[in-house]
Amino acid sequence: MHETSVYVRFCETDAFGHTNNTSYFYYFEESRMKFFHEVMQLEDATEVGMVVARLTCDYIHQTYANDTLIARTSVEKLGTKSLTLRQEVLRNTDREIVATGQCTLVCFDNKTQSSIAIPDIVRERLQAHLIQPQT
Template identity: 25%
Template sequence: MREITANYKFKTPINIRFSDLDAFGHVNNAVYLTFFEIARTDYFKEIIQWNWDDTNLILGKSEISYLKPLKLGDQIFCYVRTSRIGNSSFDVDYVIVKMTETGEEQVCTTGQTVCIHYDYKTYKSVSIPENETRKMMEFEGFKPRF
């Protein structure tokens, strides 16, 4: 399991709420995007220190692979990383793990979103601000572009 999360430097806890469950007692498939959003927001806040006053993001694409179900009472965490940075978009990868009775992490879900820096006045994508790009690159260990 450690191989999957080895390249992730950020991990945040996620709380499962009763309202997250489907009729079978599992976390509903649509809720995983909310879990990704919570984790991504924590990453942006704690690591990138994203400037939300000047920066708008939209999701251009989301992918989820459901590997093991999650249930109420599971202690879960989400690993987050930026895996690609383009001019106006970047990819964010996720791994949701739950703690087993032996204290090990079990991979339950993986996913990826494409985030697009967006200008709502012109309805167009725009370049990612230099400060946010630099912080993502430094934290993730990307080589400088220039």
């Protein structure tokens, strides 16, 4: 899985001092964007558009301001026009998973405003990060 370090800022917490539930979607997004930038290494980011079709988060443990977390991203499923990413957030101190999520993205052509097949070069790079189904 591709990993990104995340620092929980005070403004990302709620009235009870916990990391706010919405903050995890930002952590997922940061991890997702870095995954595509570092792993895909496309010459031109506009070659392939990906739009989020679905995003979920399951909260497992609490985190707090000043915690350092690790956000991880990998490819769970690769279809013809879409893919599903598995995303996790872990505490850096003990590597315990604190939240999990899935993000379904659709390959999209901005000119035609329609979904398109994932280009072969992109598919090859994504397949290298495809995780095996968990049993």
